[in-house]
Amino acid sequence: MVSQTIKRGERRREFVRSLPWLTPTLLLIAAVVIYPTILMIQTSFYKFNNKGIQKGTDPVGFDNYFGAGKGALDFPSVPIQQIIINTIVWVVVVCAVTVVLSLLLAQFLNLPFRGRKLLRLFIILPWACSVVLTATVFRYGLQQEVGLFNRLLVDTGILQTAAAWTKDPTSSFWVSVFVAVYVSLPFTTYTILAGLQSVPSDVLEAAHMDGAGRWQRYWHIVLPLLRPAIATAALINIINVFNSLPILRVLQETPGYHTGHITTTLMYEYQLKLGPGIASALSVMNFLFCLAIIAIYLLVAKPTKEVQ
Numbered sequence: 160m161v162s163q164t165i166k167r168g169e170r171r172r173e174f175v176r177s178l179p180w181l182t183p184t185l186l187l188i189a190a191v192v193i194y195p196t197i198l199m200i201q202t203s204f205y206k207f208n209n210k211g212i213q214k215g216t217d218p219v220g221f222d223n224y225f226g227a228g229k230g231a232l233d234f235p236s237v238p239i240q241q242i243i244i245n246t247i248v249w250v251v252v253v254c255a256v257t258v259v260l261s262l263l264l265a266q267f268l269n270l271p272f273r274g275r276k277l278l279r280l281f282i283i284l285p286w287a288c289s290v291v292l293t294a295t296v297f298r299y300g301l302q303q304e305v306g307l308f309n310r311l312l313v314d315t316g317i318l319q320t321a322a323a324w325t326k327d328p329t330s331s332f333w334v335s336v337f338v339a340v341y342v343s344l345p346f347t348t349y350t351i352l353a354g355l356q357s358v359p360s361d362v363l364e365a366a367h368m369d370g371a372g373r374w375q376r377y378w379h380i381v382l383p384l385l386r387p388a389i390a391t392a393a394l395i396n397i398i399n400v401f402n403s404l405p406i407l408r409v410l411q412e413t414p415g416y417h418t419g420h421i422t423t424t425l426m427y428e429y430q431l432k433l434g435p436g437i438a439s440a441l442s443v444m445n446f447l448f449c450l451a452i453i454a455i456y457l458l459v460a461k462p463t464k465e466v467q
Contacts, residue, residue: 196446199439207434223440231429231441237416245332246401246421250452253339254396258389260340261347268348269355286345294409297338301325325412328419335410339400347392354388355381394453401449422448 204218225232232239268279285293300308301324309321325331358381366376407424416428422445430438 199442202435203439203443205436207436209432209434211435219436223436224444229437231437231444234416234429234433234437237425238418241418242420242422242425245418246423246448247452249332249336249339249421250397250401253336253343253400254393256340257343257347257396258351258393261344261351261392262385262389264344264348265351265355268352282348283345285342288342290342290403291405291409293342294335294338294406297334298325298410298412301334325410328411328413328417331411331413332407332419335407338406338410339403342406343396343400347396350392351385351388354385358384393456397453397456398449401445401452 203223204220206214206219206223208214219226222230224230228235264282268275268282297308300306303309303321303323303326306321309318309324312318313321322330324334362380363376366380371379402423404423404427407419407421408427411419411424413419416425420428422441426438426441426445429441
């Protein structure tokens, strides 16, 4: 009993000694995360005009969420069902394709060959460049009359005539998916590559001596040991992709509410045209939606499960 009291006292003293180091971080989190979140939730229960001026002092309940044709989920002319489907497709396809391609790239970059360092430097370029800059390059490259990518597709016979990729909501959405994968590859590849380099070579050699083939070694040894690296890369990609406004905003040239939106870009449209009340309501639902996707991923992937 006395020893437990002493241990509790030591833990308290350690906590007090750590406060000077923890306080700046806690204050920063409170200022840039907790306070804006509370303000966003509070704003979602009040009506505003498109200039950001509050209309009345009484809260309106859940009217900004689903309020008789005036809420975020049932506003007239907004194809909300297709936008929700787009959001799920956007997150799942971009993250899944990025992880699969990064696994292949990381495996290749882990091989010894001449020029490997130069190739690694080349692969990191899309990550080093601004996302807006990359999306703008693709936007102008896909212009119907003068875009270099369009001219290449026509000259090589892939297309008969140049297409207005960014003028149509559906095609611009899938172009955005391609660009999102392109800019997400470097970080994911390097994260998985770091995990590959930490795989013990003696374990692989022992498995080889026991008769395990290349695919057996990869599936039963390498891939399980890569689970933490893949989990880290996937979770960061889910968060980044879910909140990736610049790519869709730059590549989507169709104005108004249409079927090329995801909930993040729709939130921006609400902010411009309907004010911060409905935009905040959609932002709260966006946050909960993102948490749900992450929870499903964690339940399915089980990234913290120990390797047997």
